[in-house]
Amino acid sequence: MxxxxxSVRDLVKHFPVTRGVLFRRTIGHVRAVDGVSLDLAPGxxxxxxxxxxxxxxxxxxxxxxxxxxxxxxxxxxxxxxxAKRGAALKAWRRDMQIVLQDPYTSLNPRRTVGDxxxxxxxxxxxxxxxxxxxxxxxxxxxxxxxNPEHIRRYPHQFSGGQRQRIGIARALALRPxxxxxxxxxxALDVSIQAQxxxxxxxLQREFGLAYLFIAHDxxxxxxLCDRVAVMYLGSIVExxxxxxxxARASHPYTQAxxxxxxxxxxxxxxxxxxxxxxxxxxxxxxxxxxFRTRCPKAQEVCAEQPxxxxxxxGTGHATDHPTACHFAEPPRxxxxx
Amino acid sequence: xxxxxxxxLEVDDLRVEFGRGRGTASVLNGVxxxxxxxxxxxxxxxxxxxxxxxxxxxxxxxxxxxxxxTGGAVRFxxxxxxxxxxxxxxxxxxxxxxxxxxxxLSALNPVYSVGFQIAEQFRFRRGMSRRDAMVRAAExxxxxxxxxxKQRVKEYPHQFSGGMRQRAMIAMALALDPELLIADxxxxxxxxxxxxxxxxxxxxxxRERGTGLVLITHDxxxxxxVADRIAVMYAGRIVEHADAATLYARPGHPYTRGLMDSVPxxxxxxxxxxxxVLRPIPGLPPSLSAIPHGCPFHPRCAYAQDVCTDEVPPLRxxxAPDHRAACHFAEQFVxxxxxxxxTQDVVSG
Numbered sequence: 001m002x003x004x005x006x007s008v009r010d011l012v013k014h015f016p017v018t019r020g021v022l023f024r025r026t027i028g029h030v031r032a033v034d035g036v037s038l039d040l041a042p043g044x045x046x047x048x049x050x051x052x053x054x055x056x057x058x059x060x061x062x063x064x065x066x067x068x069x070x071x072x073x074x075x076x077x078x079x080x081x082x083a084k085r086g087a088a089l090k091a092w093r094r095d096m097q098i099v100l101q102d103p104y105t106s107l108n109p110r111r112t113v114g115d116x117x118x119x120x121x122x123x124x125x126x127x128x129x130x131x132x133x134x135x136x137x138x139x140x141x142x143x144x145x146x147n148p149e150h151i152r153r154y155p156h157q158f159s160g161g162q163r164q165r166i167g168i169a170r171a172l173a174l175r176p177x178x179x180x181x182x183x184x185x186x187a188l189d190v191s192i193q194a195q196x197x198x199x200x201x202x203l204q205r206e207f208g209l210a211y212l213f214i215a216h217d218x219x220x221x222x223x224l225c226d227r228v229a230v231m232y233l234g235s236i237v238e239x240x241x242x243x244x245x246x247a248r249a250s251h252p253y254t255q256a257x258x259x260x261x262x263x264x265x266x267x268x269x270x271x272x273x274x275x276x277x278x279x280x281x282x283x284x285x286x287x288x289x290x291f292r293t294r295c296p297k298a299q300e301v302c303a304e305q306p307x308x309x310x311x312x313x314g315t316g317h318a319t320d321h322p323t324a325c326h327f328a329e330p331p332r333x334x335x336x337x
Numbered sequence: 338x339x340x341x342x343x344x345x346l347e348v349d350d351l352r353v354e355f356g357r358g359r360g361t362a363s364v365l366n367g368v369x370x371x372x373x374x375x376x377x378x379x380x381x382x383x384x385x386x387x388x389x390x391x392x393x394x395x396x397x398x399x400x401x402x403x404x405x406x407t408g409g410a411v412r413f414x415x416x417x418x419x420x421x422x423x424x425x426x427x428x429x430x431x432x433x434x435x436x437x438x439x440x441x442l443s444a445l446n447p448v449y450s451v452g453f454q455i456a457e458q459f460r461f462r463r464g465m466s467r468r469d470a471m472v473r474a475a476e477x478x479x480x481x482x483x484x485x486x487k488q489r490v491k492e493y494p495h496q497f498s499g500g501m502r503q504r505a506m507i508a509m510a511l512a513l514d515p516e517l518l519i520a521d522x523x524x525x526x527x528x529x530x531x532x533x534x535x536x537x538x539x540x541x542x543x544r545e546r547g548t549g550l551v552l553i554t555h556d557x558x559x560x561x562x563v564a565d566r567i568a569v570m571y572a573g574r575i576v577e578h579a580d581a582a583t584l585y586a587r588p589g590h591p592y593t594r595g596l597m598d599s600v601p602x603x604x605x606x607x608x609x610x611x612x613x614v615l616r617p618i619p620g621l622p623p624s625l626s627a628i629p630h631g632c633p634f635h636p637r638c639a640y641a642q643d644v645c646t647d648e649v650p651p652l653r654x655x656x657a658p659d660h661r662a663a664c665h666f667a668e669q670f671v672x673x674x675x676x677x678x679x680t681q682d683v684v685s686g
Contacts, residue, residue: 051528051531161621189622191596194598194601194616195617197617198614198617218529219601220601223602223605246603246604260529262533262558263602264561265602266585268604
């Protein structure tokens, strides 16, 4: 793999749970992100999938330096991301931008599209001289498929899909190297969602962007991503190329997740791995393997030893990509047509 | 009394408007469909297509005003409901037809225990004592596979997880054993693994009890797995209707086909792995207060001709029995099958 643009090691983010008003004391921690390592190469798309509460959005916020990490390191082009302060931090923000999930709350309703998309230039005036801004904003609107004439309109005059395009234009303004996409299409209808997904892949080709693509929709992730990391309760349970994950998933959680997704074709009948119950609370995760409470393969060792994320030689079922399960094995079934 | 061709539920040319004057939104523009015992009709559509308003009108819980039913009929076992008085409708709700909502947290009352809310129906409709009704409520929770139902029955909605709340709502809807169940996006807000559990549960209960199910959803995957028949809605109309196998194999309406080409599939490698490219439908759904003249889909349709801007295509039989589509060129699309032709001017002339 090429030199990664973003490299994360053992990232941990715990939120304290407190009780009392006057005498606040910490009674526990929500382990939102609990030891995540990943690498993102320039120009590639890394998908992070998982169900709600698995910590994928917290991961995005920590990597954007919106909230401080509890521990762990991250390097952006070889420099320590969490050590950046002042001017260095501000300069770095040009290189990494975020597109948020909800196009209704992520745009200021009282500012025009021109103001919203042009705001990055106010903060980083060195990128575009003042006289040039209007032209730059109109260019950006055109790049994301909006009418450049609409620069004076307000967010409420646009549909959901168009608003998401405005958010993308804003993220593109400073020509970043990495864009974190936090569920960018999950609030959109299918026909509009497809438009935005195609836009994201066009932009990637045009500007050589790397995406950290956070989503819960496995179809969307497969469509867009080169590599995929599957998260469960704050940690990555399996990672590999899209092909490795979707065709040869070896962690029982990934297998169950994939088998739960309905396929829009009534002639395809897949065997479904049924998971019982709900995801445990991240404030009180199970001992050992976090998935063991819902895992059909769980045995005693799973409660005692947390399985490390890695290749598993010597289990009789060596996998070709890292997986965090004591009993990882390639899927037995594929499909019955 | 019951004719042979009488359906469990029949909706005939239903029309609903919102607002008055120039800003009147035509939300339903002649919706017709039917459901029989034990079968699943899926109503598929994007936001604003009118699927939830259809459900609310059938249940008699449409807010009027701002809504206004301007025409059509809803018949339950032959009995006309739109003209019936509120007393009669109340009696039918719960007893004969029940509804499951998308957002269980706002559909359940936060200040009463889950069991109490289910038990109410047994107390007021079956005249049971409080204690007996609670026992029955626990049985219902057990039926929808809530673990530890006897203890859980006394808990409040906020103590339940999202999936369990949805189960509790299903229990509530099924309490009086209705013949018709309307589920409005029953699993949309849930994670995939939980979504699969809920859809499986609904399907099983429908089969065991012979309930007619109207499943309202935007998810083409869910529809493919559980629906017997599918009605695709666009701008307040049903634009295509067929059994599941026919609809997915030979869609007759360009909108249906566009939807299928828009979904990134988990079993397709996508752009990252040289799989299919998404072919989205261009443009946006129309505003319901300014639905385009002629075919409402024509501004977004790659195959639109002059006739499409002039005439509203009626929903008519195209080929297979019970396969209906509202497109002037439906026969050609059906004949071509699911693979979209490479060029855009296939239907010229």
